[in-house]
Amino acid sequence: MKFVRYHSTLFFYDGPQVIEARDNIGGHYIGLLVDDGGELPGFVFVGTPPERLRDFRLGSVDLRTLLVEHSAEGWFFSSGEATPETRWILVPQSIALTETRWLPEPGFVLHDSPAEEESLRESRARNNLVLEVAVEPPEAATEHRIRIGTLAGLLMHLQTMFKHAYGAALRELSIDARKQLDRTDAHLMDVIIPAAPGSFRVVLEAAKRPDMLGQSELTRALQLIDEMFEKTADPAATLALMRQRKGHLAGAYLRMLRFLAAHRSGLRYAWAEPNFPTAHRRTLAEREAQPLIDALSGVANLGTETIILEGALDKADRKNGSWRLLTNDGTESGDTKSDGPSLESLRIGGNYRFICQEEIIEAEGSGRETRKLWLIEHQQI
Numbered sequence: 001m002k003f004v005r006y007h008s009t010l011f012f013y014d015g016p017q018v019i020e021a022r023d024n025i026g027g028h029y030i031g032l033l034v035d036d037g038g039e040l041p042g043f044v045f046v047g048t049p050p051e052r053l054r055d056f057r058l059g060s061v062d063l064r065t066l067l068v069e070h071s072a073e074g075w076f077f078s079s080g081e082a083t084p085e086t087r088w089i090l091v092p093q094s095i096a097l098t099e100t101r102w103l104p105e106p107g108f109v110l111h112d113s114p115a116e117e118e119s120l121r122e123s124r125a126r127n128n129l130v131l132e133v134a135v136e137p138p139e140a141a142t143e144h145r146i147r148i149g150t151l152a153g154l155l156m157h158l159q160t161m162f163k164h165a166y167g168a169a170l171r172e173l174s175i176d177a178r179k180q181l182d183r184t185d186a187h188l189m190d191v192i193i194p195a196a197p198g199s200f201r202v203v204l205e206a207a208k209r210p211d212m213l214g215q216s217e218l219t220r221a222l223q224l225i226d227e228m229f230e231k232t233a234d235p236a237a238t239l240a241l242m243r244q245r246k247g248h249l250a251g252a253y254l255r256m257l258r259f260l261a262a263h264r265s266g267l268r269y270a271w272a273e274p275n276f277p278t279a280h281r282r283t284l285a286e287r288e289a290q291p292l293i294d295a296l297s298g299v300a301n302l303g304t305e306t307i308i309l310e311g312a313l314d315k316a317d318r319k320n321g322s323w324r325l326l327t328n329d330g331t332e333s334g335d336t337k338s339d340g341p342s343l344e345s346l347r348i349g350g351n352y353r354f355i356c357q358e359e360i361i362e363a364e365g366s367g368r369e370t371r372k373l374w375l376i377e378h379q380q381i
Contacts, residue, residue: 016082059111071097120272129216164249169220229282235295251303334373
């Protein structure tokens with residue numbers, strides 16, 4: 001008995017109409033929603049080589065051709081809602097698929113116009129959000145090469161920006177909207193092409209698959225990053241934006257600028273989702289980095305954020321100012337600055353609200369981060 005599970009939605013209209021499914025050994029299937037008169041949605045499944053499925057995602061072969069050319073080797077029917085939890089049991093069919101009324105009309109393709117840009121083409125081929133990044137360090141001037149430390153630092157700084165941009169984007173949503181999101185690995189990206197031909201480029205895709213509508217949660221984060229790189233030639237305009245975005249995202253942006261300046265490199269990137277007509281592009285020239293650094297470095301606490309913790313006090317060292325609070329989300333600890341609030345009156349086991357300044361500290365220019373909490377006010381609750 002064969003069965004398949006949902007992998008991704010290729011075409012959505014009032015629900016998933018065309019899907020990609022996988023069996024338990026990684027075989028690829030194209031699934032088409034059909035009207036069989038049953039209570040549950042019915043799907044026609046045809047096993048499809050990955051190369052031909054890629055051609056369909058790129059729009060270079062239509063759905064009817066894809067189904068017909070491989071249904072001669074066998075096709076299947078199954079019923080069930082198109083959800084990630086569904087397991088469709090494949091029922092082999094004895095008649096030819098061409099003799100049924102379920103084949104789509106000729107000419108149905110996912111994308112009417114071909115993708116001319118690498119990032120958009122790769123996004124459609126993978127049915128996922130894809131980001132292409134190009135850097136221009138001195139070692140890449142005459143050869144297709146980059147130092148390991150430069151590449152590792154670049155990827156670390158990029159991932160840090162994605163993380164903080166995703167966090168900033170979530171804060172713009174309502175509490176109810178945030179609760180409905182599965183944020184597991186939503187900010188992560190995977191390297192899929194580590195050294196693309198031409199200028200030194202890396203290509204990444206979202207680690208988490210798009211939702212049923214084909215949308216990636218990382219889209220929100222990259223839209224914020226686009227804003228930050230929108231006016232790199234205008235330090236005053238960028239400074240005004242960073243004052244509004246003050247927090248960990250602004251701090252991550254400043255650390256990226258410092259990294260690029262230290263490695264004497266500019267940055268170019270393009271990103272796309274499969275349904276984009278064109279990719280989103282931004283560029284930072286090497287000469288633009290230092291004026292931006294100078295402007296942003298003049299803002300105190302640019303990369304810090306205020307957070308509020310509530311819980312039972314587990315430790316209060318009055319001598320060195322360290323403390324530990326037991327919250328519903330786990331243990332949080334931090335310190336007080338010399339001019340900060342006193343811990344003298346606090347009672348171990350008492351319930352308090354700690355208003356803290358959260359600071360992100362980069363470890364020796366690597367992009368790796370450590371988190372530091374400074375207590376700025378406490379209230380008994």
